[in-house]
């Protein structure tokens with residue numbers, strides 16, 4: 553089943569065309585990776601899906617319903633949740649308090665257990681390592697069905713990377729994930745399908761195998777990284 557459809561979405565900021573006719577879709581249950589260089593439009597795409605920004609034109613559908621331009625609090629209620637590049641955890645609240653602020657249908661304790669947060673439940677936000685903050689930020693969105701995760705690995709210590717992969721795989725068991733991921737190796741490891749953005753346009757969309765062998769991607773994106 554198609555969960556999310558993005559069709560011909562365009563978004564400009566003054567003279568900058570951040571998204572230039574982006575079309576792709578996300579199937580329920582899959583892990584979909586969004587790749588692209590800095591400034592390619594990845595975060596703007598998330599903002600247009602979740603309603604933080606309204607597209608200039610084009611359509612966003614969720615479970616077949618047109619949600620184009622719907623406000624972020626309403627898309628969240630429909631089950632679309634996102635994390636931010638800058639981790640948003642309250643410094644002056646403990647882990648448990650941060651998590652209790654989100655309204656969950658499931659028990660907060662169960663969510664904390666899945667992300668190994670129980671042992672640090674009474675640590676304050678400003679005492680957490682970046683990796684711990686990222687796990688709290690993930691916990692805060694687990695109530696959604698479609699999770700849009702913006703650069704979850706950035707700033708994460710290489711030694712913590714396998715654990716982070718494990719948390720994402722754990723979340724992928726009962727969520728549909730769309731991940732913005734810079735690191736090519738990680739992207740290919742996690743993705744069921746991928747979309748590659750280049751200057752606001754879709755360069756390629758398909759399975760990791762298709763992306764790996766796509767000539768345009770090879771030339772314009774993977775070439776210098778010699779995959």
Ligand SMILES: Nc1ncnc2c1ncn2[C@@H]1O[C@H](COP(=O)(O)OP(=O)(O)O)[C@@H](O)[C@H]1O
Pocket residue numbers: 565568569570588589590591592593594595596597
């Ligand atoms: N709020 C904004 N105001 C002006 N320009 C923006 C804004 N958000 C994004 N842009 C521009 O749109 C382009 C795409 O940005 P972004 O979506 O953040 O890229 P990415 O996340 O792929 O690095 C960039 O040129 C960026 O400067």
Ligand SMILES: [Mg+2]
Pocket residue numbers: 594595596637
């Ligand atoms: Mg970004």
